[in-house]
Amino acid sequence: MIDPKLLRQSTAQVATNLARRGFEFDGDAYLVLEERRKALQVETESLRSERNSNAKNIGKAKAQGEDIEPLLAAVKDLGDKLESRESALQEVQTALNDIELGLPNLLADDVPVGNSESDNTEVRRWGEPTEPGFTARDHIDLGESLGMLDFESASRISGARFSVMHGPLARLQRALIQFMLDTHTAEHGYQEVYVPYLVQAPALVGTGQLPKFEEDLFQTKSETPYYLIPTAEVPVTNLARDAILEADQLPSRFVAHTPCFRSEAGSYGQDTRGMIRQHQFEKVELVQFVEPGKSADALEELTGHAEVILQRLELPYRVVTLCSGDIGFGATKTYDIEVWLPGQQRYREISSCSNYNDYQARRMQARWRNPSTGRPELLHTLNGSGVAAGRALIAIMENYQEEDGSIRVPAVLQPYMGGLTKLSRG
RNA sequence: GGAGAGAUGGCUGAGUGGUCGAAAGCGCUCCCCUGCUAAGGGAGUAAGGGCUAAUACCCCUUCGAGGGUUCGAAUCCCUCUCUCUCCGCCA
Numbered sequence: 001m002i003d004p005k006l007l008r009q010s011t012a013q014v015a016t017n018l019a020r021r022g023f024e025f026d027g028d029a030y031l032v033l034e035e036r037r038k039a040l041q042v043e044t045e046s047l048r049s050e051r052n053s054n055a056k057n058i059g060k061a062k063a064q065g066e067d068i069e070p071l072l073a074a075v076k077d078l079g080d081k082l083e084s085r086e087s088a089l090q091e092v093q094t095a096l097n098d099i100e101l102g103l104p105n106l107l108a109d110d111v112p113v114g115n116s117e118s119d120n121t122e123v124r125r126w127g128e129p130t131e132p133g134f135t136a137r138d139h140i141d142l143g144e145s146l147g148m149l150d151f152e153s154a155s156r157i158s159g160a161r162f163s164v165m166h167g168p169l170a171r172l173q174r175a176l177i178q179f180m181l182d183t184h185t186a187e188h189g190y191q192e193v194y195v196p197y198l199v200q201a202p203a204l205v206g207t208g209q210l211p212k213f214e215e216d217l218f219q220t221k222s223e224t225p226y227y228l229i230p231t232a233e234v235p236v237t238n239l240a241r242d243a244i245l246e247a248d249q250l251p252s253r254f255v256a257h258t259p260c261f262r263s264e265a266g267s268y269g270q271d272t273r274g275m276i277r278q279h280q281f282e283k284v285e286l287v288q289f290v291e292p293g294k295s296a297d298a299l300e301e302l303t304g305h306a307e308v309i310l311q312r313l314e315l316p317y318r319v320v321t322l323c324s325g326d327i328g329f330g331a332t333k334t335y336d337i338e339v340w341l342p343g344q345q346r347y348r349e350i351s352s353c354s355n356y357n358d359y360q361a362r363r364m365q366a367r368w369r370n371p372s373t374g375r376p377e378l379l380h381t382l383n384g385s386g387v388a389a390g391r392a393l394i395a396i397m398e399n400y401q402e403e404d405g406s407i408r409v410p411a412v413l414q415p416y417m418g419g420l421t422k423l424s425r426g
Numbered sequence: 427g428g429a430g431a432g433a434u435g436g437c438u439g440a441g442u443g444g445u446c447g448a449a450a451g452c453g454c455u456c457c458c459c460u461g462c463u464a465a466g467g468g469a470g471u472a473a474g475g476g477c478u479a480a481u482a483c484c485c486c487u488u489c490g491a492g493g494g495u496u497c498g499a500a501u502c503c504c505u506c507u508c509u510c511u512c513c514g515c516c517a
Contacts, residue, residue, distance in 0.1 A: 041476060045486045052486090055498035059444030068497085075497050224507095244436095244473090365474085373481065374455095376473075 001100050001362040008034045017106045020113050020324040025103065033096055040089040047082040054078070101211055105359040107324055108296070108333040114323030120336070121323065126307065127316030129340045130399045137405070138343025139397040140274040143169060145405050146425050149275075160272070161264065161279045168423045172409065173282060173393050175416030177257050180284040180309055184386055188305045190255035190286060195235035197258055198226035203238045206364035208330035208356075215265040218279075228261035232285035233383040240289050240366035244376045250368055251298060252289040255386065257282065275390050276348065282389035288382045291368065292358060295380035296333075299355040303335045306351045306386045312412045315395050316340040318347055332357045337387065339395040350391045353384030 007014055011027035018025045054075045061068050112121045130136075143149025148169035154162040165173065184190040198220065204210040204227055209217065218228040229235060236254050245252065260283050271277035286305060290298045303319065310317045322334040331354035338347035358378040361367070367376040400408040406424035409417050 038476080041486085045476065048487085049485060051497075055496095056445060058497055062444075072497055079497075375481070 001359060002103055002106060003358070003362065004100060007100070014106065018104060020107055020111070021104055021327070022115070022325055023104055030099060033092060033099070037089070037092045037096055040085060040092055044082065044085040044089050047078065047085060051075070051078055051082060101205065101363075104329045105332050105356065107327070108355070111327060111333055112321060112323045115325040117326050119323040120320040120326055123319040123321055123335065125316075125318040126311060127314070127340070129316055130342050132342060132401060132403070134403045136342035136398060137401060138274065139394040141343070142397050142401055142405060142407065146407070146423060148423065161277065163275050163278060168417070168420060169393070171417060172396070172413065172423065173389055175413045176389050176392050177282060177284060178416050179413055180386060180389070181255060181257055183309060183312070184255040184284070184286060184305060188253070188308070190253040193236060193239070193254050193256045195232060195256055195258065197229050199229055199234055199238075200224070200226060203234055203241070206241055207234050207237050207360050208363065209234065212329065216263055218261050218263055229258060230262045231260050232256040232258040232283065233287060236285060236287040237360055237381050237383060238364060240361070240379065240381070241364040243366060245289065245368040245379065247291070247369060247371050250289060250291050250379065251294070254287045255284060257284045275394055278390065284386050284389060286384050286386040289366065290380050290382065292378065292380050295355045295357055295382060298380075298382050299333060299335070299353060302382055302384050303337070303353040306337055306353060306384050309387050310337065310339060310350070313392070313396065313410045315392075315399055317350070328352075328354060330356050330359050332359065339391065341395060341398050342401070343398040348391065350395065351385040351387040354382065356381045
């Protein structure tokens, strides 16, 4: 959520910033509502104040044994009047809140303007695109011919956009997850957390998936409705909900491995084959809570933590800054890390690292106590994949393939594979 | 799933219709006192919102959540959620 004060004091600037995203914010309509809110709130509160002092006087009079009938008469129609103002105020506040929850975050100044993925700007590259010296096969071809990737069973069980992995390949994904968790906890200062995979609506409102993107989520039919998490960002970031962290607790870094569930509504026709875009995938997620003012640096650092994983896996990648038209709803700035996939002859997203500044914190009331003011203030939240396990698995398969269709195991993962150095048929 | 108990400020815990945003204690902050330490004395110490140039006043809201009764609710009524204890079931 954007600071409501900023919204009403600098409406035009906000609208200009949001326009870079192609988001149209009707500032005038907002200000009309805001004026009504102010008038109604001032009126409502003064009526309440009047009622309170009357009630106090009645109490005093009664205690002294005086006749309270005239006082009661004087207060008679106050209740009705107050009630009508309260409900009018409530209505306006709900309308304002709906608008505010529907606004994307303000963009950082250095986010490039653009309309689509093609306008993202490359920041750096690491490694050279793998040249196997033969025609590279894609992960589907490789996995199926190894007998380790089984889309047929998956579709029989669950339909499209699921996969079944067998034996060493399934283990390789587990190895990857272990390796990533170990690296982030031992070397990057993250604390591992285990979190619920089913969450309730307020958690998703907090991180920004709701109310606007409900169609991307799976929901249970239970008596209390739950949503399956689309990312660990949701439960992990909500750890700070309604909290006031002390200054010495910041920065606070968490890492979690969870499955992620996405309905992928609207993605039909894209990446329909293979493991690139599925309803269920595994991800290791990094989340940070930091002091405001330090989040820009923290984003660089967090992105670096994700990059380390790819470097250790010796997977070529590049980092791009998402442009204003491609960046996510709640982010103020996002770096995508794209890994080279020889089977597709292009870079594909494997991690997305975002700074949300106080956008999520405001929705969640996630605060810290600023020692210089002594007051609770909103903190800043960041998150990034560190990295998506399913896609990392694809990247390993395609980048480590041999001409005979076998797949070498990256050196850093071999200890997690019981010393196995190669995935091969039979 | 069954039975019972409970939810109050950073913590413990009082408060069953009025001056209660809330006793007392602990903790914390500041001041005083005291060779040092220990002890002692005093003052302060919730959050959100409105108004505002203001983190100054003033006002509103909040005692698990939501509704209701009332001139007035932490206190009475209803619904829900969560926590704890015991039983059952289970990984």
